[in-house]
Amino acid sequence: MESLEMTTADFGISDEDRNGVTVLNLRGEIDVSTAPELRQRLTALAEDHQPLVVANLTQVTFVDSTALGVLVSAVKQFRSDGGDLRLVVTQPHITKVLEVTGLNSVFGVFASTAEAVAG
Amino acid sequence: MSAVGGSNNETGPDLAEHIELSMPALPELLVLARMTAATVASRADFGYDQVEDLRLAIDELCLRLVGAGKEGRLHIDYALRAEFVEIVVTYHSEDNVTRGYVPESAADDLGGGGVVNELSGAILDALVDEHGIDDVSIPPRAWLKVRRRGPDVD
Numbered sequence: 001m002e003s004l005e006m007t008t009a010d011f012g013i014s015d016e017d018r019n020g021v022t023v024l025n026l027r028g029e030i031d032v033s034t035a036p037e038l039r040q041r042l043t044a045l046a047e048d049h050q051p052l053v054v055a056n057l058t059q060v061t062f063v064d065s066t067a068l069g070v071l072v073s074a075v076k077q078f079r080s081d082g083g084d085l086r087l088v089v090t091q092p093h094i095t096k097v098l099e100v101t102g103l104n105s106v107f108g109v110f111a112s113t114a115e116a117v118a119g
Numbered sequence: 120m121s122a123v124g125g126s127n128n129e130t131g132p133d134l135a136e137h138i139e140l141s142m143p144a145l146p147e148l149l150v151l152a153r154m155t156a157a158t159v160a161s162r163a164d165f166g167y168d169q170v171e172d173l174r175l176a177i178d179e180l181c182l183r184l185v186g187a188g189k190e191g192r193l194h195i196d197y198a199l200r201a202e203f204v205e206i207v208v209t210y211h212s213e214d215n216v217t218r219g220y221v222p223e224s225a226a227d228d229l230g231g232g233g234v235v236n237e238l239s240g241a242i243l244d245a246l247v248d249e250h251g252i253d254d255v256s257i258p259p260r261a262w263l264k265v266r267r268r269g270p271d272v273d
Contacts, residue, residue, distance in 0.1 A: 031150070032185070033149065062178075064178045064179060065242055069234050069238060073234070092168075093168065093171040093175075096168075100241055100244075100246070101242060102241070
């Protein structure tokens with residue numbers, strides 16, 4: 001079990017402030033077991049009325065439908081309050097998942113954190 | 120192995136190479152199903168993109184049967200056939216031994232289960248050649264098939 005914990009422990013979230021914009025740097029695999037942690041973090045930011053949050057997925061190695069569901073739920077929450085949630089994606093397989101689900105037209109998707117912050 | 124969901128058109132003896140995984144039906148263990156799928160995909164000579172596709176597809180397939188906090192086991196049969204890779208997931212619990220039962224989707228526990236199910240369906244439609252779920256069978260089962268096309272040929 002120890003090796004499994006090492007594998008799943010790969011997921012993590014760290015925050016940084018870029019010119020007043022909160023950037024969530026995500027890493028590892030976001031699936032049904034780790035998505036709740038992401039949902040909790042995004043919900044807290046939405047309830048804090050953050051106008052713009054950037055989710056940096058460049059170090060994310062896997063996303064499934066539960067991860068996407070959390071992001072969709074969050075972007076609705078931010079936009080209902082006049083804010084937005086933007087994504088930074090460079091991994092081709094994550095870009096592909098966004099494309100096949102049509103979410104590339106729902107989110108603002110950027111190639112770098114700087115671009116996402118600048119909009 | 121018998122025909123799955125009417126999708127197996129092969130006849131005669133089963134010459135497939137089977138790799139089987141049995142594990143508690145817990146969300147935190149889906150990583151095992153993905154790791155095994157990656158190994159199977161490599162054995163099928165899939166390219167990197169196809170390996171990633173199969174990792175995601177098996178995750179989505181298992182999500183249909185995994186319930187957070189529910190007791191039960193998943194049995195996953197990965198079959199490497201001449202023309203395709205076929206994966207069958209069955210959910211076993213004391214309940215469904217006698218009356219057929221699929222746990223609530225783990226995605227429902229995250230809220231917005233309907234959206235997640237819609238996304239999951241779109242992903243599977245895009246990544247595999249066939250997929251389906253039979254939630255009234257005993258045990259409940261979900262399956263997928265991917266044709267072996269060679270490395271990263273789309």
